[in-house]
Amino acid sequence: MDVNPVETILKRYDYQDSWLVAMLQDLQTEMHYLPKEALEYMAEKLGISRTRIFRVATFYAAFSLTPKGKHRIHVCLGTACHVRGAGLIVNTLERQLKIKPGGTTSDLQFSLDTVNCLGACASGPIVVVDGEYSGEMSSLKMEKLLKPYRKGKKES
Amino acid sequence: MKRINSVEDLEREREKIRAARDPNKPCITICTGTGCHAAGCYPVAGALREALRTGGIEGEVDLRITGCHGFCERGPLVVINPQRILYQRVKPDDAPDIVSETLKKGKIIERLLYVHPLTEEKIVREDDVPFYKLQKRIIFGNNGNIDPTSIEDYLAIGGYSALAKALTSMEPQQIVEEVKKSGLRGRGGGGFHTGTKWESCRKASGDTRYVICNADEGDPGAYMDRSLLEGNPHSVLEGMIIGAFAIGSNEGYVYVRNEYPLAVENLRIALDRANDWGFFGKNILGSGFDFNVKINRGGGAFVCGESTALMASLEGQPGEPRAKHIHTVESGLYEKPTNLNNVETWANVPYIVNLGAEQYRQIGTDGSKGTKIFSLVGKVNNTGLVEVPMGITLREIVYDIGGGIIGGKRFKAIQTGGPSGGCLPESLLDLPVDFDRLTEAGSMMGSGGMIVMDENNCMVDVAKYFMNFLKEESCGKCASCREGTKRMYEVLHRITEGNGREGDIALLEDLSFVTAEASLCALGGTAPNPVLSTIRYFREEYEVHIKNKKCPAGVCKELITYRIIPNQCTICGRCQKVCPSQAIRGKIKMKKPFEILPEKCIRCGMCSEACKFDAIEIV
Numbered sequence: 193m194d195v196n197p198v199e200t201i202l203k204r205y206d207y208q209d210s211w212l213v214a215m216l217q218d219l220q221t222e223m224h225y226l227p228k229e230a231l232e233y234m235a236e237k238l239g240i241s242r243t244r245i246f247r248v249a250t251f252y253a254a255f256s257l258t259p260k261g262k263h264r265i266h267v268c269l270g271t272a273c274h275v276r277g278a279g280l281i282v283n284t285l286e287r288q289l290k291i292k293p294g295g296t297t298s299d300l301q302f303s304l305d306t307v308n309c310l311g312a313c314a315s316g317p318i319v320v321v322d323g324e325y326s327g328e329m330s331s332l333k334m335e336k337l338l339k340p341y342r343k344g345k346k347e348s
Numbered sequence: 349m350k351r352i353n354s355v356e357d358l359e360r361e362r363e364k365i366r367a368a369r370d371p372n373k374p375c376i377t378i379c380t381g382t383g384c385h386a387a388g389c390y391p392v393a394g395a396l397r398e399a400l401r402t403g404g405i406e407g408e409v410d411l412r413i414t415g416c417h418g419f420c421e422r423g424p425l426v427v428i429n430p431q432r433i434l435y436q437r438v439k440p441d442d443a444p445d446i447v448s449e450t451l452k453k454g455k456i457i458e459r460l461l462y463v464h465p466l467t468e469e470k471i472v473r474e475d476d477v478p479f480y481k482l483q484k485r486i487i488f489g490n491n492g493n494i495d496p497t498s499i500e501d502y503l504a505i506g507g508y509s510a511l512a513k514a515l516t517s518m519e520p521q522q523i524v525e526e527v528k529k530s531g532l533r534g535r536g537g538g539g540f541h542t543g544t545k546w547e548s549c550r551k552a553s554g555d556t557r558y559v560i561c562n563a564d565e566g567d568p569g570a571y572m573d574r575s576l577l578e579g580n581p582h583s584v585l586e587g588m589i590i591g592a593f594a595i596g597s598n599e600g601y602v603y604v605r606n607e608y609p610l611a612v613e614n615l616r617i618a619l620d621r622a623n624d625w626g627f628f629g630k631n632i633l634g635s636g637f638d639f640n641v642k643i644n645r646g647g648g649a650f651v652c653g654e655s656t657a658l659m660a661s662l663e664g665q666p667g668e669p670r671a672k673h674i675h676t677v678e679s680g681l682y683e684k685p686t687n688l689n690n691v692e693t694w695a696n697v698p699y700i701v702n703l704g705a706e707q708y709r710q711i712g713t714d715g716s717k718g719t720k721i722f723s724l725v726g727k728v729n730n731t732g733l734v735e736v737p738m739g740i741t742l743r744e745i746v747y748d749i750g751g752g753i754i755g756g757k758r759f760k761a762i763q764t765g766g767p768s769g770g771c772l773p774e775s776l777l778d779l780p781v782d783f784d785r786l787t788e789a790g791s792m793m794g795s796g797g798m799i800v801m802d803e804n805n806c807m808v809d810v811a812k813y814f815m816n817f818l819k820e821e822s823c824g825k826c827a828s829c830r831e832g833t834k835r836m837y838e839v840l841h842r843i844t845e846g847n848g849r850e851g852d853i854a855l856l857e858d859l860s861f862v863t864a865e866a867s868l869c870a871l872g873g874t875a876p877n878p879v880l881s882t883i884r885y886f887r888e889e890y891e892v893h894i895k896n897k898k899c900p901a902g903v904c905k906e907l908i909t910y911r912i913i914p915n916q917c918t919i920c921g922r923c924q925k926v927c928p929s930q931a932i933r934g935k936i937k938m939k940k941p942f943e944i945l946p947e948k949c950i951r952c953g954m955c956s957e958a959c960k961f962d963a964i965e966i967v
């Protein structure tokens with residue numbers, strides 16, 4: 193494992209374990225998931241137990257211990273989106289991608305996650321693909337939205 | 349920028365900024381809140397800039413990128429000042445016309461105006477649009493007037509004058525008294541009296557005290573804290589500095605939700621700029637008072653909005669709450685006295701200090717003073733953020749401001765208070781909105797989510813939705829919450845699947861009682877509210893699910909059938925094309941209405957979305 197990115201993050205917070213959540217966030221942003229070796233390395237450098245770091249890493253929804261796909265789909269299941277039928281969109285994606293929320297397709301192309309409100313409730317249901325927001329979504333519009341990504345036309 | 353060391357310097361700098369600005373110079377403001385962002389405001393901004401350049405009036409018109417104006421439904425929003433002309437649903441192609449017609453010739457572009465849905469009258473000025481007219485936007489209104497990344501904009505509208513007043517002409521205890529007298533109650537959900545909380549923290553023993561801003565905004569369906577932080581971060585920071593001074597704290601934190609990257613960014617910029625100017629750091633405005641703030645991002649756990657869990661998270665621990673035998677104002681972050689307030693609570697502070705408690709008290713009801721910002725969303729025509737005086741009725745919010753229900757459907761319920769709140773029926777539409785009245789009705793003020801539901805929303809499904817949310821978000825530390833939410837979810841789930849049993853309603857009530865009574869924190873303590881309120885007001889709907897195995901609203905998948913209405917079917921074949929499970933029989937050539945095969949239908953709803961003739965019904 194290349195320890196450089198981990199060291200950079202540790203330095204950024206001066207090896208202070210009170211910033212653990214922030215460090216893990218930076219690591220998640222950098223690697224798109226939290227590799228086990230990186231967590232072990234961090235625990236050692238911070239002088240904290242592995243139990244503590246894994247407890248924190250598994251407690252928060254922002255962290256993933258498994259690699260995510262190239263394209264990340266987030267469907268909002270906040271209340272405002274739910275009452276406008278966001279659940280049907282998730283069902284459709286589950287069927288089409290053959291994965292459950294939290295999962296990644298076997299070719300590592302797509303990850304599907306649900307989130308509780310993205311703060312754009314007025315235009316719900318909201319779907320975010322690789323950081324791009326789309327409002328007033330539906331199952332039918334979803335197919336159209338994903339097409340360019342499937343064909344590999346759109347890079348993340 | 350050189351640090352400002354006195355109030356006189358501050359006022360001199362403010363005058364300089366104001367003198368350099370001509371209030372009559374045309375200024376286009378563009379809303380770039382999340383709603384407008386999703387609707388494409390940035391291409392519009394680019395097109396306007398380009399049109400100003402090609403029109404040769406680049407230097408004569410200001411273009412200002414602002415935070416959320418609130419009327420998200422009609423975005424992208426563009427306002428032309430000083431006339432305050434509101435153009436809505438603006439597209440990049442409209443930019444040349446806006447420049448050549450409105451800015452150059454002073455003509456109104458009719459097609460971009462808001463049309464009153466009932467009178468069909470075209471409304472020119474922003475303030476005349478009913479959505480805005482009935483609001484009282486004392487906290488949120490400035491969002492539309494300033495560029496959140498410009499501290500000069502904030503100073504130009506009088507920013508940091510409350511801080512100057514507090515630091516130089518008020519004693520800390522006097523500020524606490526003023527906030528107490530104002531009647532301000534916490535906007536984060538509980539409605540705790542802010543001044544009383546400050547006082548307890550101020551009096552707690554120890555040298556180090558912390559103040560924290562709770563920007564975790566966990567209520568799914570609410571985004572006012574986000575929009576305040578994104579659109580007017582200095583107002584929140586100014587409130588925090590005043591509070592810290594009153595309480596006697598030199599160190600603060602803002603705990604922001606991880607899902608809000610723009611809020612974090614704008615807050616960071618605001619903090620840096622305020623630092624440069626000398627509103628943070630040592631000896632603020634020459635008063636001898638020192639204060640610094642750090643920004644922390646949350647990890648995406650609802651429970652971290654709870655005070656003790658939030659503090660655990662700030663310490664780099666899992667965000668689990670602890671029992672509150674000892675209050676956080678005495679022993680909170682790192683076991684030091686800590687005062688936690690919500691974003692909107694902090695933003696009210698400069699307003700109160702400037703205006704005086706007496707004036708502030710004039711707004712609102714006996715027990716709830718001031719305004720509240722709500723996120724009015726769901727099945728309502730004018731979705732967006734609304735700031736209303738306490739005491740306004742739900743009906744005024746939904747119908748007068750919100751413009752009624754989408755598609756002329758029937759109002760069914762309004763959900764307030766997020767996962768800790770409840771669903772209120774039509775018969776309670778005349779309820780005045782304040783902390784105590786909402787609680788009496790079995791709901792809660794909460795942080796300000798207001799989700800409108802119509803006849804096509806199933807109340808059992810809504811209760812199940814919240815219970816699913818809560819069981820996922822329960823941290824698992826105490827058994828009653830961990831197990832209680834799970835069991836309640838299971839019972840609700842079986843009811844929506846058609847496996848409800850006689851006695852299930854009583855069982856839910858039992859589980860509710862235990863979960864509420866025995867849980868460690870308010871997550872479990874209020875978790876039953878969505879269930880109890882729906883049972884209280886929509887019991888019949890539960891009974892139909894349990895006894896008749898039907899979902900009257902047509903939501904619960906196992907209890908509904910999709911059907912094509914033969915004489916409405918135009919035999920176009922669109923439904924068949926989109927059906928993912930070959931459940932639709934028929935051929936265009938046969939000239940016979942299509943048919944859905946119930947045994948193959950997976951109730952995905954694609955056909956009914958594709959049908960342009962409303963020929964598909966749910967029974």
Ligand SMILES: Cc1cc2nc3c(=O)[nH]c(=O)nc-3n(C[C@H](O)[C@H](O)[C@H](O)COP(=O)(O)O)c2cc1C
Nearest residue numbers: 534535536562565566653654655689690693870871
């Ligand atoms: C489960 C749970 C979640 C909460 N989430 C939030 C939140 O997202 N934002 C917030 O300001 N308060 C939230 N609160 C309320 C806080 O615990 C606390 O009362 C509030 O931040 C205090 O600030 P205030 O007095 O200004 O309202 C939550 C409480 C509970 C029990």
Ligand code: FES
Nearest residue numbers: 268270273310313
């Ligand atoms: S509920 Fe989906 S964005 Fe808020």
